[in-house]
Amino acid sequence: MSNDPKTADTADVLVVGSGIAGCAAALAAAREGADVCLVTKAARPDDASTDRAQGGISTTRGDPRALKADILTASDGTADPDAVDVLVENADAAVEDVLLETLEIDFDSTDDGASGSDGASTFDYAREAAHSEERILHIDAATGTHILRPFLEYVDDHERIEVRDDTAALELLTHEGRVHGVVTDTDPAGHPIYAGTTILATGGIGSLYARSTNPEGATGDGIAMAALAGADVADLEYVQFHPTAYAGSGEPFLLSEALRGEGALLRNGDGDRFMPDYHPDAELAPRDVVARAVATEREATGEVVLDVDPIAFETEFPALAEACRDRGVDGDEIPVAPYEHFLCGGIDVDDHGRTSLERLYAAGECARTGVHGANRLASTSLLEGLVWGLRAGEHAAGLDVDAEILEPPTLRNSDPDLPPRFAAEKFARLQRTMDENLGLERDLQDVARAAGVLRRLKGEVDAYVRTRTARDLYELRNASVTALLIARAARENPESAGCHYVVDDAPLAR
Ligand code: SIN
Numbered sequence: 001m002s003n004d005p006k007t008a009d010t011a012d013v014l015v016v017g018s019g020i021a022g023c024a025a026a027l028a029a030a031r032e033g034a035d036v037c038l039v040t041k042a043a044r045p046d047d048a049s050t051d052r053a054q055g056g057i058s059t060t061r062g063d064p065r066a067l068k069a070d071i072l073t074a075s076d077g078t079a080d081p082d083a084v085d086v087l088v089e090n091a092d093a094a095v096e097d098v099l100l101e102t103l104e105i106d107f108d109s110t111d112d113g114a115s116g117s118d119g120a121s122t123f124d125y126a127r128e129a130a131h132s133e134e135r136i137l138h139i140d141a142a143t144g145t146h147i148l149r150p151f152l153e154y155v156d157d158h159e160r161i162e163v164r165d166d167t168a169a170l171e172l173l174t175h176e177g178r179v180h181g182v183v184t185d186t187d188p189a190g191h192p193i194y195a196g197t198t199i200l201a202t203g204g205i206g207s208l209y210a211r212s213t214n215p216e217g218a219t220g221d222g223i224a225m226a227a228l229a230g231a232d233v234a235d236l237e238y239v240q241f242h243p244t245a246y247a248g249s250g251e252p253f254l255l256s257e258a259l260r261g262e263g264a265l266l267r268n269g270d271g272d273r274f275m276p277d278y279h280p281d282a283e284l285a286p287r288d289v290v291a292r293a294v295a296t297e298r299e300a301t302g303e304v305v306l307d308v309d310p311i312a313f314e315t316e317f318p319a320l321a322e323a324c325r326d327r328g329v330d331g332d333e334i335p336v337a338p339y340e341h342f343l344c345g346g347i348d349v350d351d352h353g354r355t356s357l358e359r360l361y362a363a364g365e366c367a368r369t370g371v372h373g374a375n376r377l378a379s380t381s382l383l384e385g386l387v388w389g390l391r392a393g394e395h396a397a398g399l400d401v402d403a404e405i406l407e408p409p410t411l412r413n414s415d416p417d418l419p420p421r422f423a424a425e426k427f428a429r430l431q432r433t434m435d436e437n438l439g440l441e442r443d444l445q446d447v448a449r450a451a452g453v454l455r456r457l458k459g460e461v462d463a464y465v466r467t468r469t470a471r472d473l474y475e476l477r478n479a480s481v482t483a484l485l486i487a488r489a490a491r492e493n494p495e496s497a498g499c500h501y502v503v504d505d506a507p508l509a510r
Contacts (some may be wrong), residue, residue, distance in 0.1 A: 010403035011162070013196030013396050014181055017283045018042050019050035020144075020382050021364025022201035023151040024098065024389025025353075025396070030160035032397035039184060041168035041471065042145070045149050047215050047494040049203050049365065050382065052234065053144030054256035054320075055128050056107075056136040057382040059095055062292060064088035066132060074130040074286045074377040076498040080370030086351045087371050088316045090387045095505050096135065103150045107137040110379040123364075128257040128378035129284045141256040141485025142319045142383065143452070168471050169221065172198065172229045172360070175406050179229065179360035183409045185471050190411030194403040197359045197396035199224060200226060200347065201389060203363040207475075209340035209439075210431040213242055215255045219475040220482030222366035223255035226347045227485060232356040234368045236489040237480075237500040240376055241440055244306055245339035250327035255306055255336055257378045260284060262311040266294065267333070269301030285371060288375045288499045292440050304331035320363060338440060342381060344372040344499060345489070351391025361396050363388040374498025406508060415467045422464070423472040430457060430476075430483055439482075441503050442490055451487035458484055 009474050015022050018040035026038045045051050060067045068088045072079050073444040099105045111124040125134040139146040156163050169182035173192060181195040202222030206214025227233050244255040244266075260266075260283040268274050278293040279285035285293075296303045309332035314321045324334055347355050347362040349369055355362050364385040437443075437450035458480040465477050496502045 002330065003247035005186070008405050009037070009191070009193045010304070010405070011035055011195045012197070012403070013393065014039070014193055014198045015201060015393070016040070016182060017201035017203060017364065017366075018152060018163070018165070019048035019201060019203055019364055019385060020147060020151065021385035021389035022199070023148070023155050024386050025157070025199045025201055025361075025363055025393035026155050027098065028390040028393030029397040030158050032394055034160065034397035036161045037164065037283040038155065038196065039164045039169060039182070039193065041166065041217060043166045044309050045145075045152055047217050048148060049206070049214050049218060050144045050148045050385070052213060052215065052254065053235060053382050054141040054254050055258040055379045056126055056138030056143040057095065057099070057147070057386070058091070058131070058136050058377070059125075059377040060088050060091050061125065061133070061135040063090070064091070067091070067135065070130060070132050071371065071377045071380065074371030075375050076286070078373030078497050083351065083370035087384060088385055090391075091383055094386050094390055103146055103154060103178060105150065106139070108139055110331045113186060113211065118372050126258050127261040128421040129260060130281070130286045130377055130425065131261070136258070138258065141258055142318050142321050147382065167216070168474065169225065170411065170469060171409065172225050172312065173406055173409060174229050174357070176303070177230075178404055180404050183411060183473070185469055186470055188413040188416060190409050190469055192409050194405050197361065197399055199353065199361040199363060199396055200366055200390050201362070201364045202366045203387070205479070205482055206275065206340050207427070208430060208434050208479050208486070210435050211245070211252065211337075212340040213245055214340070219477045219479040221475065222362060223346055223485070224478035224481035225479060226355060226360065226362065229357060229360075231360060232348040233346065233485060234348040235373070236343070236486045237493050238344035238372070238374045238498055239340060239438065239486065240287060240342040240344055240499045241291040241338040242341035243287060243338050244296045244336040246323070246327070246334060247337035248327060248335040252322050252339065252347065255334060256317070257287070259306060259308060259311065259313075259317065259320070263317060264311050265307045266290070266336075267305050267307050286339050286375055286498075288501070289313040292501060294336065294338055295440050297429055304336055308332050308334065311484050342376055344368070344374065344376050349388070349392065352395040353388050354395065359399070359401065361392040363392040368400070374500055384410050407469045411469050412467055416470065418468065418470055418473060423476045426457060426461060426476055427479065430479055434483055438486060438490055441501050444491060444505050447487055447491045451484060454480060454484040454487050
């Protein structure tokens with residue numbers, strides 16, 4: 001470790017995270033002439049949620065007002081209209097610039113080569129739940145993979161961007177309310193990287209729940225690090241569950257909403273289609289409504305299946321069809337259940353991704369921009385990560401501040417070995433607490449008790465963090481901090497909206 005300005009690790013802009021938001025932030029900062037360091041604990045692309053994004057990335061197809069209206073409706077009227085304006089007004093230009101022109105992503109196009117209704121393209125625009133029209137660009141149902149991998153290659157090859165993978169950020173370096181970089185785990189005693197500005201793009205919180213569509217590393221790292229440093233967080237009670245994760249034997253995976261967009265139907269254990277009883281838009285109702293309905297029907301009738309008979313499953317969704325075959329599902333009925341999918345809240349940021357701490361930015365799932373409110377519209381997460389990643393990267397580089405070398409960080413590693421199974425057992429307790437009390441429905445008295453359990457768990461973990469820097473310990477620390485913040489946010493909000501459904505407070509459908 002060096003704290004000598006000549007030899008210390010420094011960057012103009014430091015990005016933490018390698019999903020679409022992190023890559024976009026790094027690209028934008030480098031375009032502004034900044035020297036960028038991107039650190040990521042991921043060792044492989046599929047360690048980022050972006051790589052698992054299926055349905056696609058929404059565009060406006062030239063009608064930002066219509067997309068805005070759908071986002072506001074899906075959010076139960078809770079999204080911030082000004083933030084949504086930023087998203088929809090920048091959406092098409094960001095997609096055009098980065099995905100089409102820079103990365104040359106080959107989105108699916110129509111078979112017959114006919115122009116879309118805007119007359120300008122041949123894209124095979126898809127539709128998903130709560131979208132009023134076909135406007136989603138996709139590649140099969142594996143859009144995230146097809147975006148992230150070329151994006152990582154591009155960033156890796158960029159002369160102004162240094163990528164360090166398998167490098168976890170452990171703590172933010174702060175001094176007098178400013179953020180000056182991070183301490184990483186590449187040295188047992190903590191290795192600092194000093195930066196003029198720091199952008200967190202660390203993704204979501206899937207590992208706080210036993211069942212999630214996220215990769216295992218989704219442990220709320222950025223949210224916890226920012227909150228511990230004093231940054232404002234918001235909307236953390238709004239945890240979104242995807243209604244249709246594969247729930248049969250074998251590895252779980254997501255069954256994209258695009259399937260229902262094409263006409264796949266949900267049936268209960270009695271073989272009956274049930275969504276029309278819950279919402280006028282049936283299978284295309286907002287995601288929170290469908291998720292709760294699926295859970296209710298599973299409990300009442302034993303199972304829920306996605307019936308893909310009405311659609312050309314094999315030819316339109318070959319990757320998903322193959323995943324089903326691999327798990328021995330033959331026939332048209334695929335067992336499904338709601339799994340944790342996306343956190344709508346996070347580190348509070350403005351329209352340039354600025355947090356409440358000086359020189360700290362956030363983008364992507366770890367950030368709360370206000371775009372999603374209480375419930376996110378399908379295929380807006382890649383878009384939000386792209387738009388806010390670009391804006392944060394550009395703004396952070398524009399501050400044009402040099403990295404300042406601070407006092408050495410104070411991490412200690414005097415007693416490095418954790419007791420066997422320590423992290424696994426504490427994680428299991430954390431997930432049980434979240435599953436039982438902070439899932440699709442919340443009883444606020446149970447939530448208050450859960451907050452007590454999580455506070456004690458965090459205390460136990462903190463005792464170990466004082467003397468150790470193991471990555472799994474820090475992930476557990478981050479997960480327990482974020483879980484406690486989620487429980488507190490839920491406890492303090494008695495009103496049902498979107499994903500925060502308080503029992504006894506609201507009817508199931510809306
Ligand atoms: C899906 O393909 O259903 C997921 C898309 C999203 O979460 O936006």
